[in-house]
Amino acid sequence: MAMMRINVGPLHPSTHGVLRLVVDVDGDTIMNVEPHIGFLHRGVEKLCETRMYMQNPSYFEKLDYIAPMSWQELYVASVEQAMGVQVKEAAQYARVILLEFQRIANHLLWTGTMANDIGQMFTIFMWCFRERDKVLKLLEDVTGGRMFYLNMRLGGIQRPLPPDFKDRAYALADYLEKKVREYPDVLDANSVFMERMRGVGAISKEDAINYGVTGPVLRAAGVEEDVRRSSPYYVYDKMDFRIPTGRNGDCYDRYRVRYEEMLQSIRIIRQALDTLPDGDMVGAPIKLIGPPAKPDIVVARRELPKGEGLIYMVPDKQRPYRISLRAPGFVNLAALPKMAVGAKFADLFAIFGSLDIIFGETDR
């Protein structure tokens, strides 16, 4: 049979962002995939060079609008590094708690939409969104924003945690653990879900490293790499948690890794709440960087929910001279052809969905 070229998009297969895929198929088998990105390009790196330090965090929130706090925190951390600011101890715990809640919210949304994408319609989607909403409600009560938080300040957070925060966070952690543990009963027991996930879009350990994929996609391929462990920031070195890894690097392992990560995040939240010290956690607004503290370059790394995020910044006094972002979605999408070639056309969307790509950070 002759080769056929199919154009997918420009549209997101699950409509959160815009992507165009040009797919060459032979019958039902994918021979080549060429992702075309850039529909959401707004030149964030150039834009940041023209804005003062304190004007930039809101751009970073829009990079990943599913988990905005993580990118915002990474930016503020890189400015803190440039200014030589120490984060207050209580604020370190508070940041860890909020970031882990953010990670759970991200993985919940992924689980729901992933199941939706491959035809396990609505039950699990509704469950995930029910749980995610409770997380967002807590974050809203802490920060004042439901979707976009802008709550990181130099050396701390915007305002102290509310007085009933501890009780509510404990209760929410218990609730989430109970509910998240129910998901495999619906997903792993569903033969349609398993058939469409297991053995689909596998990438070997060597290829995963060579293509530079990060986050759950890398860990599903069996590489134990997590920035929270390999270069711990804040109080992650005091926390006891496991880095879940997969064996086959297929879609099912990616789901499993994210599921385990949610449970590990709950563990981290509980430990951080147990040891949360009293004390001031309010930070200062971001100001100019004075000459004595200004280093030549700043490299900040964080484990974002979607993978490793990195900021390479050349700081200047008023505004960054150059700021360069390493977005996990960008590298994971670049490896899509490697995973999809040889698979069936219908599996393309399962593979794409399993990468957890967000176009705000991919196109920048």
Added chain:
Amino acid sequence: MKARGFNYLVKITAVDYTSYVELVYILYNLSTKAQEIVKVKLQPNGMEVETVMPIFSAADWYERELSEMFGIRIKGRNARRLLLEEWDGVDAPLMKSFVWGTDYKRQS
């Protein structure tokens, strides 16, 4: 570098210091968890550099992004389209000579 265990390419980026352009390769060693930054200085007229694609497949999109955003010619890459859709590659927007906010007219 790869022989020394730096088997993971984190990022390739560039900084325009107006008198020269600095290429930055951020490498990572997955077993020792060490990070290393390699910098290459380029003269701003006629910038070109060898591709690292044969060593790291991860370089693919980064190198395309570099030629698009900085106008750096990557030797050893066949002339594929640039990275972002609908981008003609005439200007180099991340160079400091491209002033943000000026009226940009597409040459077509």
